Amino acid sequence: DVWVRREAAAALNSLSLNDLNKVDMATSDALTQLVALARDDDVPTLRQVCGALANLSECTKTHMPILAAGGTNPQALAEQANAAGDMSLTETVKTDDEPWIADASVAFLNDLVLYNGDVGMVREVSRCLSNLAANHATHDVVLDSDSSVALVRAAERDDAVVARFATIGLLNLATNAKCHARLMEDKACVDVLVDLAGGGERIWTRVDEDGAPSVSKEIEPAPAPAPGTGPQMKTTAALLGDDEHAENDEALDEMKLVDEMGYDLEARRYACLALGNLLAQHENHDQVLAAGALARLVDSMDADLDLETRFNAVYACNKMATRNSNHEIMVSGGILKPLVALCGEEDQHARCQACACLRHLSTHAESRRQIVLEGALVPLATAALVKDLETQREVAACLCH
Numbered sequence: 408d409v410w411v412r413r414e415a416a417a418a419l420n421s422l423s424l425n426d427l428n429k430v431d432m433a434t435s436d437a438l439t440q441l442v443a444l445a446r447d448d449d450v451p452t453l454r455q456v457c458g459a460l461a462n463l464s465e466c467t468k469t470h471m472p473i474l475a476a477g478g479t480n481p482q483a484l485a486e487q488a489n490a491a492g493d494m495s496l497t498e499t500v501k502t503d504d505e506p507w508i509a510d511a512s513v514a515f516l517n518d519l520v521l522y523n524g525d526v527g528m529v530r531e532v533s534r535c536l537s538n539l540a541a542n543h544a545t546h547d548v549v550l551d552s553d554s555s556v557a558l559v560r561a562a563e564r565d566d567a568v569v570a571r572f573a574t575i576g577l578l579n580l581a582t583n584a585k586c587h588a589r590l591m592e593d594k595a596c597v598d599v600l601v602d603l604a605g606g607g608e609r610i611w612t613r614v615d616e617d618g619a620p621s622v623s624k625e626i627e628p629a630p631a632p633a634p635g636t637g638p639q640m641k642t643t644a645a646l647l648g649d650d651e652h653a654e655n656d657e658a659l660d661e662m663k664l665v666d667e668m669g670y671d672l673e674a675r676r677y678a679c680l681a682l683g684n685l686l687a688q689h690e691n692h693d694q695v696l697a698a699g700a701l702a703r704l705v706d707s708m709d710a711d712l713d714l715e716t717r718f719n720a721v722y723a724c725n726k727m728a729t730r731n732s733n734h735e736i737m738v739s740g741g742i743l744k745p746l747v748a749l750c751g752e753e754d755q756h757a758r759c760q761a762c763a764c765l766r767h768l769s770t771h772a773e774s775r776r777q778i779v780l781e782g783a784l785v786p787l788a789t790a791a792l793v794k795d796l797e798t799q800r801e802v803a804a805c806l807c808h
Contacts, residue, residue, distance in 0.1 A: 409449050416444050416455035423462035433469035442476045450525055457519065457531035464538035470545050517557040526612045530568050533561045537576035543583050550589045555580060555596065562599045567609040567671035574603055574677040581684035591691055597698045600685075603670075603678035604720070605703030611665040676716050679707055683723030689730050696733070701740045708745035718757040721749055725760050728767035738774045743781040751786035755795050762790055762801040769808035 419441055422428050432438060444456045463469045519532045536554050539545050549555070558580075561573035577600065580586045590596050599607075665671055682700055685691045700723075707720035724742060727733050742764075749761035765783060768774050791802040 409452070412444060412447060412449065413452050413455065416441075416447075416452045416459070419444075420455045420459040420462065423459040426466065429463050429466040430468050433463050433466075433472040438463070438472060438476050450528065453519070454525065454528045454531060457516070457528050457535065460516070461531045461535035461538065464535045467542050470539055470542050473539065474545060474548050517552060517554055520557040520561050526566050526569065527614050529561060529564065530566070530572065533558070533569050533572035533576065536561075537572045537579060540576045540579035546580065546583050546586055549580070550586060555586075555590055556593060559593055559596045559599055562603065562674075563595070565608075565610055566612045567665045567674065568611065570603060570607075570609050571671050571674040571677070574600070574674045574681065578677045578681040578684065581681045584688060587685060587688055587691060590685065591694055594694075594698075597682075597685070597694055597700075600678045600681050601695075601698045601700045601703050603674045604682055604700065604723075605706050606668070606670040606675050608669050609665065609671050609674065611662045611671075613662075672713070672716070675707065676719050679704060679716065679719035679723050683719065683726050686723055686726035686729075692727065692730050692733060695727075696736065701727070701737060701742070705741050705745060708742075708749065710745070710748050714752070714754055714757060717745075717749060717752075718754070718760065721746065721757060721760045721764060725764040725767065728764045731770065734768050734771035734774055738768060738771070738777055742768075743778060743783070747778075747781050747783045747786055750783065750790055755793070755798065758790055758793070759795065759798040759801060762787065762798055762805060766801045766805035766808070769805045775808065 419432070419437060422437075423432055441456050441459055444452060447453055447456070460473065464473060516532050516536055520529055520536075536549070536558055540549055540554070540558070555577070558573045558576040562570050562577065564570060564573075577590070577596065580590060682695060682704070686695055704720045704723050704727075708717050708724070710717075724737070724746070728737060746761050746764055746768075749757050750765065752758045752761070765778060765787070769778060787802050787805060790798055791806075793799070
């Protein structure tokens with residue numbers, strides 16, 4: 408009975424919300440039953456299953472059990488994962504008599520992202536993959552199962568919540584230098600991060616209690632944030648945007664904000680940070696620059712934006728400035744004005760990153776005069792007086808150059 412399966416999946420999903428239950432569920436028959444339910448062809452059931460797996464994945468102790476979970480019929484998962492029923496998309500899936508590999512659970516999650524258009528389900532799957540990617544111990548399996556591809560495709564979707572979770576997943580992978588080569592292989596990965604880092608357009612899709620897109624009532628626009636400030640947006644299951652969660656004032660505020668700005672603020676922040684992590688390795692610079700990252704990062708340092716976005720953007724620019732051959736391009740790209748403004752920022756961390764970036768740029772002889780003409784001396788002198796040794800070192804080195 409499909410209604411019984413739905414209720415059972417919903418019950419497991421609810422139980423998985425409790426932190427005290429997560430490890431017990433992941434190391435018991437409950438996980439086996441969730442994977443079995445994932446073979447269902449009923450979308451509401453699948454949505455509850457994916458939600459439960461995403462909830463379980465919030466605890467790192469559940470990651471290996473989730474990755475190792477499986478059964479004997481991955482073909483069934485591939486069939487239901489493909490909403491159109493076109494098996495040409497799943498020709499490489501194992502036959503029924505083959506054992507499951509360690510990344511079987513991840514494989515069917517990937518398929519749900521790649522071949523399913525259900526917004527509610529893809530939100531949950533993206534959240535699960537993002538949580539798994541937060542653990543470096545899972546990265547080999549996550550990459551070998553092509554979850555990075557699934558995350559990139561999810562980040563490209565027009566739903567703000569899906570893009571947010573997917574961007575967090577890519578950021579998590581980018582924290583591991585060993586993952587960079589695989590991420591950079593997919594040109595679309597850098598392209599979507601650059602798009603999101605510049606405030607790429609996204610919408611907050613309203614969904615009904617079944618998870619299907621619904622026509623929502625008009626809501627009042629969110630008040631514009633004061634310059635230099637921004638809401639602290641959350642990335643929890645309570646902010647998925649379903650009507651049942653929309654009663655939550657914070658979720659409603661986020662919906663209004665996305666409607667007003669046309670992009671997701673958290674996705675923008677995380678994309679800037681992910682680019683910064685990729686730029687930590689010089690071999691990635693040419694591809695990131697070719698994708699137009701500099702202009703997007705300069706835009707994200709605008710004084711009218713919130714401080715967290717600006718910090719993440721200047722962090723990425725500071726990494727970019729560690730390669731001398733980038734200096735002329737960066738200066739001609741208009742980076743000096745926002746950098747000088749950030750040097751005068753009260754926030755210690757943003758100020759230090761800006762001073763460090765100027766220090767790197769000041770090693771380029773042709774840039775020194777432009778730095779001075781942009782008015783950097785006064786904020787640098789002011790920053791030299793703060794009680795932060797790292798900032799003082801960066802300022803001293805910059806002035807020395």
